Amino acid sequence: MANIDMAAILADLDSGAADARVPKTKLVCTLGPASRTVPMLEKLLRAGMNVARFNFSHGTHEYHQETLDNLRQAMHNTGILCAVMLDTKGPEIRTGFLKDGKPIKLTKGQEITVTTDYDIKGDENMIAMSYKKLPVDVKPGNVILCADGTISLTVLSCDPDAGTVRCKCENTAMLGERKNCNLPGIVVDLPTLTEKDKEDILGWGVPNDIDMIALSFVRKGSDLVTVRQVLGQHAKRIKLMSKVENQEGVVNFDEILRETDAFMVARGDLGMEIPVEKIFLAQKMMIYKCNIAGKPVVTATQMLESMIKSPRPTRAEATDVANAVLDGTDCVMLSGESAAGAYPEVAVKIMARICIEAESSLDHEAVFKAMIRSAPLPMSPLESLASSAVRTANKAKAALIVVLTRGGTTAKLVAKYRPRVPILSVVVPVLTTDSFDWTISSEGPARHSLIYRGLIPLLAEGSAKATDSESTEVILEAALKSAVQKQLCKPGDSVVALHRIGVASVIKICIGLFGGNRHGHTRGRANKASGSAGMAADAPTPSHGAIPPLSSAAASVVRRCARIAGVPVDQLLRRFDGEEQAGRPLAYARSVVEYCSYIALRVETRRQDHLGDREFHSLTYDMMLAWEAPDEETDAMFQKTAFSILHDDEDDDGGGSIFYSSPTQMAIQVDGRRTVGPEAFAKIAPACPAIAHPITVRNLFDALTNSTGGRLHFLIYHKYLKKLDQVLSFAKSISGGHRAPDLELSDDEIILDIYGRLTLTNHALYFEAIGVDFSYGEAAVYDLARDLKQSVKRESTGPWGAHLFDKAVMYKSNSTEPVFFEFPQFKGHTRRDYWFAIIKEVLHAHKFIRKYRLASFQKSESLSVATLGILRYRTLKEGFHVLPAHFKTTLAFNLAEKLPKGDKILEAMYSQLKQYCQRFGGSQNPGHSNSDELTLVDPFPLSAYTMVTMGLLTLQKEDNPEERDFAVRDVQIGGTSSVQIALERSVGYSGRVEAARATLDQVKLEDIDTNVAVLTSIGAFEIITPPPRRTVEQLLALQEAISQVEAHVQAGNIFLLKLRSLMLAAFPQSTNKVAGALVVAAMAFMFMPLRTIVLLILLEVYTRQMPARKKSSEKLVRSGINVGISYGQDERSDGRRLLMYDGPDFDKWE
Incomplete structure (x- = not known):
């Protein structure tokens, strides 16, 4: 309390100026009836609310949804960020x-x-x-x-x-x-989450992208594990805050603290579990342990209870808030004061002022020393760096600490040591590409930091892990400009900056914020990322020097590959001859990059989760860039044409909030990497069979880049791999889920996709028809594996056999009648086209297997190629809404069937499979190599091995590639495989076919008008146009047409009335005549041959208008029409008369 004196207490009593200081302690406000309107929420945000608490002990989902919508509107209006907390009701x-x-x-x-x-x-x-x-x-x-x-x-x-x-x-x-x-002191057996809690979290919280969940009545650490299992994939972005409210939770506090993301000291229910005189001890103990662990802690319950009705708190309440701040709490919470009180805005302002005064009385140097003494040793490199930044800020009397971060971890570690100055956490946006609209997912990490004391989040433009110091300086300068605008510092103040350049983490003091920064003391610390799973523990550290003639980017990739493989760079380069380097420097550089990439990817693809790892995405993308520009000359050429994000912005200080800037503009500004061309993609991507196959890799590239001018951007590539990982995970889950036992699949059968009750596997189609009792019977199996002369076609279907809707697939074989599978779709038929393509792919794969009599491992490899191709095809459909077809399809066997001379591609595939089989059989000796030379597996790792790694396939021990990790002596680095040669020839023929089709298309004329014009020009016929009409004539013609329509409607009514009168026997004489006619007709059908009846009907039709019987025909029809006249003239029961046309008018109707 060295900072407290009487002058400071009395300093502002006579001053009318508003206090511009902002509390470092965060404010959590419970939203309720008094604080759920947009105007009130805007006031609370401006008053200092950082976290909005939604208490699900009260209210419905609809009620809370309306409140949340209002909150987000208020955030948009004010430009102030606010985190959303869901507080569960809990088991009670x-x-x-x-x-x-x-x-x-x-x-x-x-x-x-x-x-x-x-x-x-x-x-x-x-x-x-x-x-x-x-x-x-x-x-x-x-x-x-x-x-x-x-x-x-x-x-x-x-x-x-x-x-x-x-x-x-x-x-x-x-x-x-x-x-x-x-029940004080009693261990109760209640669930971690009630059914209501699960419904609140999964039905409301997850869809609304909440930031944290406050869990009521947490009793042990396993409770949090259970909640994360319920959240599933959403557990990564939703933080869990534990509330200890009973003695069991106090006993297990350390266990809970290890598992939780944040903590809340809920003193209400806890006050009934432990003696009231010991509550303050429990509070201090919990806050202290949370501070040491670096976990944010919230102090809650009746902080300013009297302000529900009074505009001023009691002295005890103000002291309670201040003591919580002095204890080290990160947040203080308002409950009924803001939810249902009469003065919610005043309560927030008073609590903020109390926090400011309490913070100003702290001796931050003493707090820092206490934290250093209490911190467990040894410190992690990142925490050591964070504590050093706080020490530097304290010693240099800096006005601000700026931390450039991506996920917020570094900034949170800085906040742990309670610096005297604010911490500007510059969160670099990470873009998600699950839809065609770019979204900024980094608002999540920014909002998560709103429960850490002293952290002020700011979304930045650029990359936190800068590739060079210049881009980092641009980001840092923009952050400092924002800090001045927010009055966090002034021009000329000292600012401590903490960021990364490459793999180095740097602390520096910035003096003078604009225009030629002068950087004082700089302290660097290498912060290497953890090695790959395949990296040897005792591997020597690779050299960081240049590798001639490689460019700096290519050399960096080679070093990363060596680190992954666990060998020195020199050992990787022993394979290559120095003479080749002198003769062909570009080819030599590409061969080095290609060879090292294959080595590293062979190690990386052994990890089951490699497709979901963003670092793997960056690694493979950098490999493509390095292969495309491996030497300095080529790299310089690409640098000139590369898109740069470091463009000048003349209007940088425009209005609006940084949190709500254009997502598309942010996408361009954040990721300015060079793009990749088709050759580099085709060379590197097939080394991971899940990503691409050599046969279809070019078509896959075209599908991914159809909207980017033929160049692959990292954001598109990252989105593709992320979606592919989701599709593979879904395929794994359904193959082992509830559908598999119902269908009685074989051991090597994999479910590829499901549509309703239609299931496609890599062996057959299964369809479960619904019964009369609305239950599903045994699935009908339509085999795709055996040779049953199967055929699959696109078909149109409709009622009564009419071909109206082109949305069906027909399956036919010699063992079953044609079966039609309809795929309803409101517009278009892409769903049908997708299913048609993947069914054909499975069918063609089995034809390939039967043609070459493949078995065992070779059969599994062929089916794996088809399976991965279908999953990639599905990824393009769901992630990019494209379905490549014909010569552009990404399905390998379909493409081989479509392309001219595609059988040569299949022959090359078979030859490759034979080579694999020979190596597995041991006929090829893999040895006799120098022990210092690093051997390399096949540049195109087996698809079956990838399926095994990902848990989609199980092979017999003798067929498992994992059991025989052999060396390959014929790796064609820089060369072309036999499959690629056959593919290039076939594609060349397809170009001729397309050219011929284009020639035919040129002579085809579309539209009726065009074709009529051609026929008219050659005198085929003459078109007589009607004479022009005046407006009055047109109106008269329209009136006549309307009269004709009215007449036809009346005739229809007459027919229906006649039919009704006959059916009800309103006129027995007429009804008897009709009945007699029907009896005669029935007798005629019984005794006369059908052909005689048809002949008489034709004779009647064709002779009706002949002069000899025209009058008699008209008389007969007229008598039939007049049958109902007497009925029409009769008085109806409701007093109305039906007036019908008489005989003289009948000629009109005829």
């Missing part, structure tokens, strides 16, 4: 309902029975509780607290069989319905 014990719904009075000394039968309505002699194991867990002498501790019951006896507990009341009080209960 409550008393039951009462007779007549009225409270009962319990008297001191009275005995009462507590039952676990919750259907019983209580009275003065018996009450119900919701905890079923109450008679088992409590023992005589234990205490049960009810209604926030206002009623204390002492257990006298327990009867587990009857489910009752006999208790004695220790005080007189009134008990209402459904009051909370606590």
Whole structure:
């Protein structure tokens, strides 16, 4: 308290100026009826609210959704970032309902029975509780607290069989319905999350992209593991905050602290579990341990309780808030004060002022020394760097600490040591590309930092892991400009900056913020990333010098490959001859990059999760860039044409919030890497069979770059791999999930996709038809593996056999009738085209297997090629909404069937499979190489091995590549494989075919008008145009047309009325005539041959208008029409008359 003096206390009493200081301690506000409108939320944000708490003990999903929408609108209006916290209701014990719904009075000394039968309505002699194991867990002498501790019951006896507990009341009080209960010192058996909690989290929290969950009644560390399992993939972006509210949680505090992301000291329920005089000790202990662990901690419950009704807090409440700040809390929380109080904005402002004054009284140097003494040793390199930055800021009297970070870890470690100055956490946006609209996922890390004391998040432009110091300086200068605008520092102040350049982490003091920064003391620390899984523990550190003639980027890739392989760079380069370097420097450099890349990728692809690793995405992309520009001359040429993000922005200080800038503009500014061409992609990508196959790699590149001018951007490549990883994970889950047992799949059968009850595997189609009782019967199997003369075609379907909807696939074989699978779609038929393509791919794969009589490993390899191709095809459909077809398809066997001379491609594939089989069989000797030379596996690792690695396929031991990791002596570095040669020839022929088709298309004329014009020009026929009409004539023609339509409608009504009169026998004579005619017709059909009847009908039709019988025909028709005249003239029951056309008018109708 060395900073406290009377002058400081009295300094601002007479000053009317507003305090511009901002508290380092964060403010958590509970939102409720008093604070859920947009204007009030804007006031709370400006007053200092950092985290909005949604209490799910009250309110519905719709209620909270409206509040959240208002909050986000307020954030947009103010440009102020705010985190969203979901506070679960949690497992709790409550008393039951009462007779007549009225409270009962319990008297001191009275005995009462507590039952676990919750259907019983209580009275003065018996009450119900919701905890079923109450008679088992409590023992005589234990205490049960009810209604926030206002009623204390002492257990006298327990009867587990009857489910009752006999208790004695220790005080007189009134008990209402459904009051909370606590069992101090008793370990209760309640679930971590109730069904309501799961519904709140998964049904509301996850879809709304919340930032953290406050878990009520956490009792042990395993509770948090359970919650993360419930969250699944969302656990990475949603932080868990534990609330210890019982004695069991206090006992297991250290275990909970290890598992949790943040902590909340919830003193309400905890006050009933431990003696009230020890609550402050528990609070100080918890805050201290959280500070040492670097975990943020929130102090909550009744901080300014009196401000629910009063505009000023009590002295005890103000002191309570200040003591929490002095204890080291990161956040303080308002509950009813902001949710339902009369003065929510005032409460936030007063709490902020109390935090500012408490923080100003701290001796930060002493706090820092205490934290250093308490920090466990040895420190991690990153934490050591963070503590050094705080020490530097304290010694240099800096005004600000700026940390450039991607995920926020470094900035949070700096906040752990409680610097005297604010910490500007410059969070570099990480773009997600799951849709065609760029989204900034780094707002998540920025919002997560809002519960750390002293951290001020800021979204930045650029890359935190800069490739050179110049780009880092641009980012840093922009951050310092923002800091001045936010009044965090002034021009000329000293600022401590912490960032990375390459693999080095740097601390420096910036003096003078704009225009030619002068950097003072600089302290660097190498912060190497952890090695790959395949890196040897005792591998020598590779040299960081230049590798002539490689460019700096290519040399960096080679060093990374050596580090992954666990060997020195020199050993990698022993394979290459120096004479080749002198003769062909570009070819030599590419061969080095290619060889080293294959070595590293062989190690990396052994990891099951390599497709989901962003570092792997960056590594492979850098390999492509290095192969494309491996030497200095080529690299310089590409640098001239590369897109640069470091463009001048004349209008840099425009209005608007940095948190809501254009996502597309941010996408361009954040990732300015060079793009990759088709040759580099085709050379590196097939080394990972999951990413691409040599046959279809060019088509895959075209599909990925159809909107980027034929160059592959890293964002597109990253999105492709991320989506591919999701598709592979889904395929693995459904193959081992609930559908597999129902279909009785074989061991090597993999589910490729599911649409409704239609399932495609790598062997067959399965369809489960729905029965009359709406249950699904046994699946019908349509085999694709055996030779049944199968054929699959696109078909159109419709009612009564009409070919109206082109959305079906027809399957036909010699063992079954044609079967039509319809794929309904509102617009287009892409879903049908997708299923048609993948079914054909499986069918063609099995034709290839039968043609060359493949078995064992060769068969598994062929099916794996088809399986991975289908999964890549599905990735393009779902991630990029493209379906390459014909010569551009990315399905290998379909492409081989489409291309001219595609059989040569299949022959080359078979030759390659034979070579694999010979090596596995041991006919080729892999040895006799120098022990110092690093051997290399095949440049195109086997697809089956990839399937095994990813858990999609299980091979027999003798067929498993893992069992025979052999060396390959014929690796064609810089060369072309036989499959690629066959493919290039076939593609050349396809070019001729397309040219011929284009020639034919040129002579085809589309549209009726065009074709009519051609026929007219050659005199085929003459078109007579109607004479022009005036406007009045056109109106008269329209009126006549309307009259004709009206007449046809009337004729239809007449026909229906006649039919009705005949059916109801309104005129028996007419009905009898019709009945007699029908009897005669029936007799004629019975006794006369059909051809005679047809002949008579034709004779009637063709002779009806002949002059000899025209009058008699008209008379016959007229008599039929007049059958209903008398009915039409009869009076209807409702008083209306039906007027019909008479005989003289019939000529009109005819």
